[in-house]
Amino acid sequence: MESLSHRSDLPWVCMGDYNEIMHAKEKEGGGVRLEGQMRAFWEVINKCQLRDLGYIGSDYTWSRKLWSRGWVRKRLDRALVSLSWVGAFPAARLFYAATSVSDHCILVLKETSYQRKRRHGPKVWSFESMWLEDARASNEWDIDKLGQWFLLDDKDAILGIPLSSTSTSDRLVWAENKSGKFTVKSAYTLVLDEQKGSGLGHCSNGMARRKLWKAIWKLHLLQKIKLFAWKAGRDILASKENLAKRKITPDGVCEFCGDAVETIGHTLWFCDHAKEVWRNSKFALPFEISATWKFLDVLKALLRCEHLRPRLLELFIATCWGIWKNRNELRAGGKGKAGRSILRNASLLVEEYRVANEPKT
Ligand SMILES: [Zn+2]
Numbered sequence: 001m002e003s004l005s006h007r008s009d010l011p012w013v014c015m016g017d018y019n020e021i022m023h024a025k026e027k028e029g030g031g032v033r034l035e036g037q038m039r040a041f042w043e044v045i046n047k048c049q050l051r052d053l054g055y056i057g058s059d060y061t062w063s064r065k066l067w068s069r070g071w072v073r074k075r076l077d078r079a080l081v082s083l084s085w086v087g088a089f090p091a092a093r094l095f096y097a098a099t100s101v102s103d104h105c106i107l108v109l110k111e112t113s114y115q116r117k118r119r120h121g122p123k124v125w126s127f128e129s130m131w132l133e134d135a136r137a138s139n140e141w142d143i144d145k146l147g148q149w150f151l152l153d154d155k156d157a158i159l160g161i162p163l164s165s166t167s168t169s170d171r172l173v174w175a176e177n178k179s180g181k182f183t184v185k186s187a188y189t190l191v192l193d194e195q196k197g198s199g200l201g202h203c204s205n206g207m208a209r210r211k212l213w214k215a216i217w218k219l220h221l222l223q224k225i226k227l228f229a230w231k232a233g234r235d236i237l238a239s240k241e242n243l244a245k246r247k248i249t250p251d252g253v254c255e256f257c258g259d260a261v262e263t264i265g266h267t268l269w270f271c272d273h274a275k276e277v278w279r280n281s282k283f284a285l286p287f288e289i290s291a292t293w294k295f296l297d298v299l300k301a302l303l304r305c306e307h308l309r310p311r312l313l314e315l316f317i318a319t320c321w322g323i324w325k326n327r328n329e330l331r332a333g334g335k336g337k338a339g340r341s342i343l344r345n346a347s348l349l350v351e352e353y354r355v356a357n358e359p360k361t
Pocket of ligand 1: 254255256257258259260262266270271272
């Protein structure tokens with residue numbers, strides 16, 4: 001497979017029984033498979049620059065009964081695809097169909113209409129009725145309209161919501177409670193969690209957090225970049241980790257390097273395409289970002305040394321925004337930008353904003 005991958009740049013799909021799993025959770029029953037045993041598989045996938053297409057159907061594609069220990073089930077069959085292939089066939093999905101003639105299931109790769117592509121939609125979503133108007137008439141999402149209003153990853157998440165076939169009217173749902181009904185108790189728990197959470201262990205008092213957010217909203221940056229910082233800070237960007245939590249994707253594994261959960265921090269600082277950007281940057285951060293840090297932790301550390309390096313915070317956020325945008329373009333099958341051009345664009349954005357908003361003398 002590896003030698004084949006060097007021969008051509010054409011869109012590529014490899015589908016079938018690989019006789020190996022990618023993660024321990026792709027197996028049920030029998031012994032635990034160790035990371036070291038799966039590494040060779042990851043490495044080939046990486047070298048071939050392929051990604052797992054995901055699936056619709058059962059979580060396992062193969063099963064066998066072990067006399068002593070009951071059933072073993074594994075996901076041994078999959079479709080690995082290149083990003084350019086996903087770009088060429090964005091609506092293609094892999095279905096696992098059970099059969100009685102083999103201990104593997106049948107793989108069916110076919111183009112689907114968008115609104116049926118996910119197994120589960122997110123549990124709760126709030127939306128404006130205008131995006132639904134056409135949808136309700138034809139019982140389909142208006143893809144063009146969603147494209148105008150939403151970023152690509154948000155649009156994908158919305159398309160994953162199954163529409164009701166019995167045109168029941170919409171209602172407001174409180175997402176923090178299983179019943180969907182607002183209760184003071186659940187709101188109180190939410191506030192407590194917010195104060196505790198977001199990795200800001202050392203910034204747990206509400207006052208410090210409010211000051212931090214205030215500083216972020218005051219930054220000399222375009223509104224859309226501040227909005228990005230706000231979403232990253234609240235950990236609500238559509239990273240693979242967050243999509244997996246909402247059951248929109250089957251796993252949270254990074255599609256670029258394949259060997260880590262794609263948290264927001266991983267995408268922005270630790271994944272290969274992000275590392276390339278930071279390697280090329282002329283500005284050095286006055287500290288090292290540790291793997292456990294969240295976005296807000298870094299902003300807080302940067303705010304502390306604002307007086308030493310004016311505009312470093314703006315430049316940092318604009319660069320992160322560029323990396324995130326590039327990640328989304330790559331995911332959609334685009335070619336992506338080189339690290340240098342992401343950096344150049346970020347410093348241009350900061351500079352242009354500064355010039356445009358300079359007080360006139
Ligand atoms: Zn990665």
